[in-house]
Each structure stands twice: as C-alpha cells, then as structure tokens.
C-alpha cells in the first residue's frame with residue numbers, strides 16, 4: 760500500500776539519525792513537507808531530502824525547549840496554515856550520544 764501525505768506538514772523529532780531519519784525520508788517520499796528536528800544532523804537530513812527533489816525544512820532544535828516549539832509551530836502555521844503530523848523519535852537519554860557528536864566531555868554526567 761502506498762501512503763499519500765501530499766502537502767501535509769510533518770514534524771519529525773530525532774530526524775538526524777536512526778528511525779527518525781528513516782521516517783523523515785519516507786514521509787518526504789510520500790509527498791509531505793517534512794520538518795526535521797534534531798540537535799545533531801537535522802540540516803543534513805533536510806539536505807538529503809532536498810537532494811531527492813523533495814520538500815523539507817531542517818531545524819537544529821532541542822525538543823525540550825518550549826519557546827523553540829512555540830516559535831516553530833507559529834512559523835509553520837504562518838507558512839502552511841497547519842501542522843498535520845508529529846512523529847516523536849527523539850531518543851530519551853541520548854544526551855551522551857549527542858554530547859559525543861558535539862565533542863563535549865561525556866565523562867562528567
């Protein structure tokens with residue numbers, strides 16, 4: 760069965776890697792406007808989607824930041840009039856992985 764998400768606005772957290780990235784790719788291939796969020800790799804995910812000629816917006820964003828959510832959703836509603844789907848694939852407890860990627864000392868936490 761081929762799913763059709765044409766023109767639907769889909770936010771994917773944890774889109775920088777793993778299942779979140781795979782979900783972001785699949786929603787983009789199904790016609791969605793994918794908003795990829797992650798602390799690491801969000802832009803790269805969006806760039807990969809764009810390189811396939813598909814629609815995307817990539818945001819480096821910590822999903823624990825309430826003000827960032829308000830700003831993001833406000834911007835999406837202004838631009839597209841809606842948000843259709845939220846896929847929450849951010850891995851809880853992924854701080855060590857994130858810090859390692861950002862070159863931070865992970866031994867202190």
Ligand SMILES: NC(=O)c1ccc[n+]([C@@H]2O[C@H](COP(=O)([O-])OP(=O)(O)OC[C@H]3O[C@@H](n4cnc5c(N)ncnc54)[C@H](O)[C@@H]3O)[C@@H](O)[C@H]2O)c1
Pocket residue numbers: 772773774775776777778779796797798799800820821822823848849850851853854856857
């Ligand atoms: N991989 C599996 O086998 C499996 C099995 C069952 C459930 N899950 C669940 O699926 C989800 C994704 O798993 P995965 O293996 O793809 O994980 P992953 O570690 O590959 O990806 C998780 C992403 O979340 C991002 N992230 C972490 N904290 C963030 C924050 N505060 N703000 C924004 N982004 C943040 C990380 O940078 C990372 O890119 C997790 O919730 C996991 O528990 C995974």
